[in-house]
Amino acid sequence: MGFRGVPGHEFVGEVREGPAALVGKRVVGEINFGCGKCEFCRRSLDRHCPNRRVMGILGADGSFAEYLAIPTSNLHMVPDNVADEEAVFTEPLAAAFEILEQIELNPGDDVLVMGDGKLGMLCAQVLKLTGARVTVLGKHQEKLALIKRTGVRTLLLDDWKPRLFDVVVEATGSESGLKLAMSAVRPRGTLVLKSTIAGDHNVSLVPLVINEITIIGSRCGLFPDALQALAEKRVSVTPLIEKVYPLAEGLDAVAHAARPGTRKILMQP
Numbered sequence: 001m002g003f004r005g006v007p008g009h010e011f012v013g014e015v016r017e018g019p020a021a022l023v024g025k026r027v028v029g030e031i032n033f034g035c036g037k038c039e040f041c042r043r044s045l046d047r048h049c050p051n052r053r054v055m056g057i058l059g060a061d062g063s064f065a066e067y068l069a070i071p072t073s074n075l076h077m078v079p080d081n082v083a084d085e086e087a088v089f090t091e092p093l094a095a096a097f098e099i100l101e102q103i104e105l106n107p108g109d110d111v112l113v114m115g116d117g118k119l120g121m122l123c124a125q126v127l128k129l130t131g132a133r134v135t136v137l138g139k140h141q142e143k144l145a146l147i148k149r150t151g152v153r154t155l156l157l158d159d160w161k162p163r164l165f166d167v168v169v170e171a172t173g174s175e176s177g178l179k180l181a182m183s184a185v186r187p188r189g190t191l192v193l194k195s196t197i198a199g200d201h202n203v204s205l206v207p208l209v210i211n212e213i214t215i216i217g218s219r220c221g222l223f224p225d226a227l228q229a230l231a232e233k234r235v236s237v238t239p240l241i242e243k244v245y246p247l248a249e250g251l252d253a254v255a256h257a258a259r260p261g262t263r264k265i266l267m268q269p
């Protein structure tokens with residue numbers, strides 16, 4: 001996005017200034033700031049407002065800071081039984097729940113989540129809540145072992161044998177994932193694209209036509225479902241945390257987070 005400013009869009013904080021009902025409360029915040037006036041905002045789709053600012057990504061400073069400013073309408077109070085280390089996952093968890101806003105999953109549906117990174121692990125846990133049979137396909141044995149502990153099936157890419165799924169979620173964050181994803185969807189199945197990678201794809205779309213595949217682009221989601229799942233302990237997020245740095249060591253933290261295969265790095269003011 002060519003963003004310049006304070007990065008960071010996954011956070012939990014305490015309200016210091018604002019409406020009296022919110023001051024002192026622990027909150028998380030939705031990251032898209034809509035204009036509030038356009039047809040998308042009027043339909044509660046500020047995530048798609050053409051004039052939106054996005055915290056730490058587009059036109060608004062983010063959360064790698066001691067203080068940040070955010071519209072109160074974006075805030076959600078964090079239930080008391082959700083720890084800070086869990087609440088900070090609300091935003092990516094909401095992005096996983098977004099899939100269930102978009103497609104209907106039924107118990108027994110065969111779902112493949114491609115990618116054993118943070119988003120893949122969150123998507124797998126959320127989709128499993130529907131009773132679907134979820135398999136995560138990944139490259140990293142140790143990450144798959146972590147995912148397996150949440151009760152999801154796992155499969156190492158090296159052991160992949162072509163087979164078909166009702167739904168495939170592409171969350172690899174790499175360009176090479178799309179081709180395999182397309183080949184793993186059954187005819188009339190659904191392919192959910194979760195990776196926001198800034199590359200060009202060079203794949204034939206003909207198989208999608210022949211097999212009548214439904215493609216869903218999926219990005220940010222709403223927070224209430226994610227907070228509720230955290231409060232009810234239906235998903236496990238803290239195993240994703242690799243290290244917590246003080247904010248003063250933010251540059252080290254960002255360098256660490258950039259290393260391939262790193263789990264979540266947190267910063268604390």
Ligand SMILES: [Zn+2]
Pocket residue numbers: 034035036037038039040041046049050051052
């Ligand atoms: Zn708008």
